[in-house]
Amino acid sequence: MKTCASCHNPDTYWIDQKTTADGIALHHRNTPSMENVWYLEGKLFHDGRAMTYREQIAEAINSAIEMGGNTAALSAKLQAIPGYLSLYEAAYSSQTMSVEGLLDAIAAYSRSISSGETALDRFIKGDYQALNDAQLEGLHLFRTKGKCIDCHNGAFFTDLDFHNLGYAVTSKVALDNGRFEATGLETDKGKFRTPGLRNVVHTAPYLQNGSIASLSELINLLSQGMPKNQDNRSMAPYRRIFKTSD
Template sequence: MFVANQTKQFIIIALAAIIVYSCRKGKSTPEEPMIVPQPEETLRQQYSKSVTQWPAAAWYSNIKVHELAALPENPSKDKAELIALGKALFFDPRTGNGMKTCASCHHPDTYWIDQKTTADGIALHHRNTPSLENVWYLEGKLFHDGRAKTYREQIAEAINSPIEMGGNTTALPAKLQAIPGYLRLYEAAYSSQTMSVEGLLDAIAAYSRSISSGETVFDRFIKGDYQALNDAQLEGLHLFRTKGKCINCHNGAFFTDLDFHNLGYANGAFFTDLDFHNLGYAVTSKGALDNGRFEATALETDKGKFRTPGLRNVIHTAPYLHNGSISSLSELINLLSQGMPQKTGQQVNGTLSPHIQNVRLSSKEQENILAFLESLSNVPSKTERPVLP
């Protein structure tokens, strides 16, 4: 009995000790949980996500943020018969003066440019030929200086220009109406054989709007194929958005803000003064300043400004800038990296864009950006030239 009582007392004391110890432990400062350091994400991991989760881009202040995007579907819904009429007119020298066509400068086999310093018209032009790929997104800002607001306006100026096609849009309907094949094409497009200038210009516009670039390696990457870009291209994408600050002007699906900027290269190979009222041209001094956007707006602040070009298939569209003064893309990247120092024969006309800054890209970083720009290319689809009426 005595032993049993001792045992009970021992158990009670032991339980009391356990309770006291537990209470004291509960009142003590809890131990900090062990934090296991997580490995830093690789660049590929950082970009293997939705665009909204990519590393922050280096945007300048007062910039409308517009991230990079995949190529959208061409929204043009023009009927096939209208496009067929426009295609015939596009490749037909009779649309102009019988010597030059729209395709004389916009070759389908060379990404819709002529690969020359300045446009190869009837006479020497002062500006480089822009590509027609994805031209549907340029409505309202046509030509390098954005002076044409509509496709009709832009196409009519090209046809009537004595240094481009040397034609006469006013006389064009009567000339084509005498050709039975064109009567059939026009009737198929408009259910009428009575041709009008507007109808013919709209047909060329419809064909121009149908010209689109194709899917690229970058498009596959941004849609979720995160191995599509190689390491150099991925590094270039990151530099394009961050240290290089290229994204400030080259953004969105077409890599352009569609705005006008002064890069400080205003001298042309040849310069033509344009009288917008009578479309009279006169070649003046070699290397004279091109006023750019000023010619369309008459605003001093627009002197020397030109529309930001899109970058899809840019590696195939040399030479570069509105005057074709830069022969290679690697040279242009190097100049932009240094803040666009003026080469011999070039000067600033107006005020240089504040976006032009010396970002001091190394040679390797420039190579990676070039590699990224190569990822914006696609193999062009074959364009069959039409059998002309």
């Protein structure tokens, strides 16, 4: 069975640096970073289909294409590992491991994963030398002409909403219905949650399909209206001129 860390590697900013997640079987979506995931409760996964951490973690464990495990067998397996039982007892005052307790423990750990302070944080606090001239120009464009801040706003640079940028395809250029898979609403087809931008320079490749290799490539595509994918194949069936709200 795969583990959480198989894809969410703490040494590489909680991603696997692969186009799509390397699970038990072929996966069609990119591994998102776990930094600041506590902020996403109610909108977990790229399409927001999980409302709680327990639900999200259980689905990942039981998924035939992700971890290929079985939450029903989890307690017995972990209880047999030396040291786990004493840790569980210290946390829950019980020697009987429950699936609910184990899922809650993973959720508690997930909520502890936070990004560190950045130069922008120091700038906002009043250290106006923290950003150089190029960074200040980028901040200005981010907030004005680029309109990036329309969706990437707040402390973690995400409006926590779902948008269709006209790139609702898998890495194999098959249609990905996105948010529609969670809600069944036609208006949600092709929508994905706005990703946060903390440590974004370290979390390539980008987009839900992992098809964009660099930030410069992604910014160019956004500025052009997301007309084509990296293999230069027409995206006409899915095209939607980029805008900042739906």
